[in-house]
Amino acid sequence: xxxxxxxxxxxxxxxxxxxxxxxxxxxxxxxxxxxxxxxxxxxxxxxxxxxxxxxxxxxxxxxxxxxxxxxxxxxxxxxxxxxxxxxxxxxxxxxxxxxxxxxxxxxxxxxxxxxxxxxxxxxxxxxxxxxxxxxxxxxxxxxxxxxxxxxxxxxxxxxxxxxxxxxxxxxxxxxxxxxxxxxxxxxxxxxxxxxxxxxxxxxxxxxxxxxxxxxxxxxxxxxxxxxxxxxxxxxxxxxxxxxxxxxxxxxxxxxxxxxxxxxxxxxxxxxxxxxxxxxxxxxxxxxxxxxxxxxxxxxxxxxxxxxxxxxxxxxxxxxxxxxxxxxxxxxxxxxxxxxxxxxxxxxxxxxxxxxxxxxxxxxxxxxxx
Amino acid sequence: xxxxxxxxxxxxxxxxxxxxxxxxxxxxxxxxxxxxxxxxxxxxxxxxxxxxxxxxxxxxxxxxxxxxxxxxxxxxxxxxxxxxxxxxxxxxxxxxxxxxxxxxxxxxxxxxxxxxxxxxxxxxxxxxxxxxxxxxxxxxxxxxxxxxxxxxxxxxxxxxxxxxxxxxxxxxxxxxxxxxxxxxxxxxxxxxxxxxxxxxxxxxxxxxxxxxxxxxxxxxxxxxxxxxxxxxxxxxxxxxxxxxxxxxxxxxxxxxxxxxxxxxxxxxxxxxxxxxxxxxxxxxxxxxxxxxxxxxxxxxxxxxxxxxxxxxxxxxxxxxxxxxxxx
Amino acid sequence: xxxxxxxxxxxxxxxxxxxxxxxxxxxxxxxxxxxxxxxxxxxxxxxxxxxxxxxxxxxxxxxxxxxxxxxxxxxxxxxxxxxxxxxxxxxxxxxxxxxxxxxxxxxxxxxxxxxxxxxxxxxxxxxxxxxxxxxxxxxxxxxxxxxxxxxxxxxxxxxxxxxxxxxxxxxxxxxxxxxxxxxxxxxxxxxxxxxxxxxxxxxxxxxxxxxxxxxxxxxxxxxxxxxxxxxxxxxxxxxxxxxxxxxxxxxxxxxxxxxxxxxxxxxxxxxxxxxxxxx
Numbered sequence: 001x002x003x004x005x006x007x008x009x010x011x012x013x014x015x016x017x018x019x020x021x022x023x024x025x026x027x028x029x030x031x032x033x034x035x036x037x038x039x040x041x042x043x044x045x046x047x048x049x050x051x052x053x054x055x056x057x058x059x060x061x062x063x064x065x066x067x068x069x070x071x072x073x074x075x076x077x078x079x080x081x082x083x084x085x086x087x088x089x090x091x092x093x094x095x096x097x098x099x100x101x102x103x104x105x106x107x108x109x110x111x112x113x114x115x116x117x118x119x120x121x122x123x124x125x126x127x128x129x130x131x132x133x134x135x136x137x138x139x140x141x142x143x144x145x146x147x148x149x150x151x152x153x154x155x156x157x158x159x160x161x162x163x164x165x166x167x168x169x170x171x172x173x174x175x176x177x178x179x180x181x182x183x184x185x186x187x188x189x190x191x192x193x194x195x196x197x198x199x200x201x202x203x204x205x206x207x208x209x210x211x212x213x214x215x216x217x218x219x220x221x222x223x224x225x226x227x228x229x230x231x232x233x234x235x236x237x238x239x240x241x242x243x244x245x246x247x248x249x250x251x252x253x254x255x256x257x258x259x260x261x262x263x264x265x266x267x268x269x270x271x272x273x274x275x276x277x278x279x280x281x282x283x284x285x286x287x288x289x290x291x292x293x294x295x296x297x298x299x300x301x302x303x304x305x306x307x308x309x310x311x312x313x314x315x316x317x318x319x320x321x322x323x324x325x326x327x328x329x330x331x332x333x334x335x336x337x338x339x340x341x342x343x344x345x346x347x348x349x350x351x352x353x354x355x356x357x358x359x360x361x362x363x364x365x366x367x368x369x
Numbered sequence: 370x371x372x373x374x375x376x377x378x379x380x381x382x383x384x385x386x387x388x389x390x391x392x393x394x395x396x397x398x399x400x401x402x403x404x405x406x407x408x409x410x411x412x413x414x415x416x417x418x419x420x421x422x423x424x425x426x427x428x429x430x431x432x433x434x435x436x437x438x439x440x441x442x443x444x445x446x447x448x449x450x451x452x453x454x455x456x457x458x459x460x461x462x463x464x465x466x467x468x469x470x471x472x473x474x475x476x477x478x479x480x481x482x483x484x485x486x487x488x489x490x491x492x493x494x495x496x497x498x499x500x501x502x503x504x505x506x507x508x509x510x511x512x513x514x515x516x517x518x519x520x521x522x523x524x525x526x527x528x529x530x531x532x533x534x535x536x537x538x539x540x541x542x543x544x545x546x547x548x549x550x551x552x553x554x555x556x557x558x559x560x561x562x563x564x565x566x567x568x569x570x571x572x573x574x575x576x577x578x579x580x581x582x583x584x585x586x587x588x589x590x591x592x593x594x595x596x597x598x599x600x601x602x603x604x605x606x607x608x609x610x611x612x613x614x615x616x617x618x619x620x621x622x623x624x625x626x627x628x629x630x631x632x633x634x635x636x637x638x639x640x641x642x643x644x645x646x647x648x649x650x651x652x653x654x655x656x657x658x659x660x661x662x663x664x665x666x667x668x669x670x671x672x673x674x675x676x677x678x679x680x681x682x683x684x685x686x687x688x689x690x691x692x693x694x695x696x
Numbered sequence: 697x698x699x700x701x702x703x704x705x706x707x708x709x710x711x712x713x714x715x716x717x718x719x720x721x722x723x724x725x726x727x728x729x730x731x732x733x734x735x736x737x738x739x740x741x742x743x744x745x746x747x748x749x750x751x752x753x754x755x756x757x758x759x760x761x762x763x764x765x766x767x768x769x770x771x772x773x774x775x776x777x778x779x780x781x782x783x784x785x786x787x788x789x790x791x792x793x794x795x796x797x798x799x800x801x802x803x804x805x806x807x808x809x810x811x812x813x814x815x816x817x818x819x820x821x822x823x824x825x826x827x828x829x830x831x832x833x834x835x836x837x838x839x840x841x842x843x844x845x846x847x848x849x850x851x852x853x854x855x856x857x858x859x860x861x862x863x864x865x866x867x868x869x870x871x872x873x874x875x876x877x878x879x880x881x882x883x884x885x886x887x888x889x890x891x892x893x894x895x896x897x898x899x900x901x902x903x904x905x906x907x908x909x910x911x912x913x914x915x916x917x918x919x920x921x922x923x924x925x926x927x928x929x930x931x932x933x934x935x936x937x938x939x940x941x942x943x944x945x946x947x948x949x950x951x952x953x954x955x956x957x958x959x960x961x962x963x964x965x966x967x968x969x970x971x972x973x974x975x
Contacts, residue, residue, distance in 0.1 A: 030492075032492075034485075034489055035488050036493060052493075054511060056495065058646065068583060069616060072704050072705065073705050087789075088791070091793075093702060126944065130943070134703075155495045155497070156401065156402060156496075156497065156498075157402065247971075251971070258410075261408075262407070262410070264432065264590040264591055266644075267584070267585035267587070268587045270585075271583050278946035278947065279940070279944075279946075280939060280945070281754065281939045281940065282613050282753065283748075283752060285750070290751050293614055297947075298585070299946065299947075306937065307935075307937050308777025313972065331952035352643070352644035353407070353408055353428065354402065354408070356402075606753070606777070607778055609778075
């Protein structure tokens with residue numbers, strides 16, 4: 001007989017608050033006034049802001065690892081009246097770079113969905129690989145425990161199965177939970193030391209149960225129902241095929257112009273996407289002091305590739321949108337053998353004019369040149 | 370696919386009738402996502418059957434008018450609601466659109482449902498399917514179903530609308546047998562209530578709102594009157610008006626740039642607030658400025674094609690501004 | 697520990713000398729403030745650096761001093777935007793931020809034993825300069841060296857001090873051409889592709905390396921193909937707006953390649969297989 005660990009839902013709040021004493025817990029919090037759900041700290045939960053683990057968040061959890069604005073360093077011009085011809089520059093890195101500060105308390109992301117975890121795997125390939133890793137990102141990732149909850153419900157804009165994902169994909173999570181109704185079962189648990197430590201600390205909230213075959217069937221049914229539902233709503237996309245199609249149809253300008261006519265080239269889709277991480281670097285100065293910062297940027301914007309000479313390689317909306325789709329379904333695959341879209345559907349949900357990336361991909365695949 | 374209603378039939382007939390003179394016609398079509406519609410760009414007669422017109426058609430299609438009239442050479446037809454036609458009229462009176470190139474096909478309106486109000490009512494739960502029958506909205510989410518009275522969920526602008534079957538501007542008008550039938554409100558009532566708060570409360574409110582702004586520029590890009598979207602001073606290095614950092618102060622500054630850029634021009638279509646991914650209450654600011662413009666210049670944008678917008682003209686002495694009182 | 701390194705933090709360098717090449721191009725000779733780092737600085741011909749004036753921004757420039765020179769690093773800057781204008785306003789003794797070396801370099805090892813045809817236009821000579829110096833310093837490894845340099849007018853030639861040397865040198869054949877004839881000019885006249893066609897270089901055992909404005913590259917490649925040069929024997933450098941310079945911010949992509957990591961040096965064979973290369 002198999003033994004599984006359960007957390008009763010009635011104990012969930014206390015469990016999380018207990019965790020919040022030793023860790024910084026982030027989870028999906030819904031604002032009662034306007035209904036939007038985003039990842040916030042457990043400290044913000046009150047009468048107006050409640051925990052909602054069933055629905056998808058509006059913004060992805062990428063801002064916990066890749067903040068919208070980050071200070072790179074501060075600079076100061078130093079001049080001495082006695083030697084007016086000489087100017088010194090002093091650079092100082094911000095406190096955030098100090099490893100002790102970052103590693104002082106571990107973070108927990110609770111209730112993150114499998115599609116978002118797949119996205120973190122993609123971000124690891126961007127920022128955590130190669131000679132020039134992004135050290136702050138790597139430190140934050142190493143310092144965060146990921147507790148994922150699988151998707152019992154599939155929404156009209158979900159399509160993770162199309163791009164090689166799964167509503168119960170727990171491979172890159174530290175703990176994978178399944179909602180069984182009255183309780184959550186810990187379906188997958190990593191063997192890492194910090195996870196063992198967490199489980200040991202919280203054992204009073206857990207219940208070990210020997211499960212019978214009925215229970216096992218129930219769990220298997222929840223998993224397969226979701227997968228079947230997602231697959232029946234969306235056709236599968238074979239990665240190698242789509243890369244080839246994107247390549248072949250790249251120069252069909254008429255087709256791209258027609259399918260991107262309604263796009264208004266804003267950043268709504270890019271900023272809510274869990275894998276879009278293009279950024280901008282800028283300087284701000286006031287008097288002799290200033291800072292260099294890094295902030296989110298969006299490739300659909302006119303200024304993205306505008307050069308100082310005035311020449312812009314991607315002057316039109318269709319060129320920029322074409323580059324964005326190719327980045328997700330072509331270029332990233334060529335560099336990393338991984339598609340860059342995880343099928344979360346946030347772009348479809350938030351688009352002001354109803355652009356649907358599934359329709360775009362379908363159109364590219366089926367268009368005759 | 371819902372049954373074709375009678376105004377859809379009339380609209381399709383009219384467009385088939387006049388289609389040969391147009392290079393492109395823009396209208397609405399069905400969307401897979403519950404409670405939403407898609408813009409449809411019709412280049413060939415066979416696509417006209419995809420047109421719809423119902424209570425979900427909230428998009429203001431005038432947003433495509435300027436860019437398309439520059440890109441294409443021939444005539445463009447746009448299906449508009451009477452409130453949207455104000456945007457086209459304002460663009461024409463500012464000489465940004467050519468009256469002969471952009472033709473407004475205005476359809477009488479029976480009111481538009483605001484899907485954001487419905488989402489809020491059902492607690493932000495994700496909608497699996499939605500249906501509108503008579504005056505009721507039937508919604509299915511994961512756990513429960515809801516039946517809502519449509520009359521409580523119209524867009525804010527509908528509750529003070531006086532032009533739903535009497536558009537101020539049109540080239541073709543399609544009459545709608547259904548008429549808007551809801552209790553009317555005073556158009557600037559919410560602004561007047563807000564003005565009564567004290568400065569601390571007002572500042573706290575806007576700090577909270579703009580703390581959510583992620584500078585996605587959806588508000589600017591969807592606005593039909595902000596034709597400056599590819600030349601915006603909020604994104605330029607030279608002159609360096611604004612930092613690209615994403616925080617509350619920068620969000621506020623950007624929105625204030627917009628408010629002043631649209632003073633005396635905003636036709637209150639509400640699209641900016643609809644498209645904001647962070648649900649910021651932008652319309653309060655726009656309506657406040659419009660209220661001031663109405664008081665100072667007795668001008669409503671987009672109503673009278675012959676009237677020159679007051680902030681684009683110079684008069685030595687303004688009729689409604691007593692300069693002595695201002696000092 | 698390398699994990700802690702902030703790769704977007706520049707080193708500080710002092711401007712030792714400013715040379716006015718043409719009315720809107722100047723060259724900076726900079727020395728890193730950290731003496732050890734300057735002594736141990738290694739780079740290959742073709743690599744670039746991100747130079748910033750703190751408070752204005754960063755821009756990309758090729759390191760055009762010769763790699764064997766350990767005294768200073770040289771960059772040539774054309775005045776066009778915010779950062780380049782700020783650089784033009786600096787004087788000797790002032791400081792800039794520098795992140796270098798970035799990007800890939802000319803595969804000079806593959807060019808050994810072959811003839812090399814260098815073709816440059818205007819400031820396009822800057823990426824070629826370190827490569828030309830490298831081949832001249834190791835002359836025994838290479839065969840015939842030719843340099844076709846085109847500019848709008850006699851004033852628009854950069855590095856005139858190098859050109860004077862190379863005109864007299866037996867190791868390299870220098871051909872200069874300007875767009876339209878002008879008083880006092882006794883050398884070639886004509887657009888670069890036309891002069892190249894007139895020169896009729898043989899593609900046999902020859903590598904062509906060309907750098908210049910996009911339109912010149914487009915037509916010159918046309919002539920090289922007409923003369924039967926193979927795709928893998930033609931190299932060029934591409935430019936795109938760059939920010940991070942380390943392949944993370946996504947801005948400088950051309951197809952699946954990043955100009956800051958997989959470039960700026962590309963062979964024509966590579967360019968033909970990626971979209972958007974010639975815009």
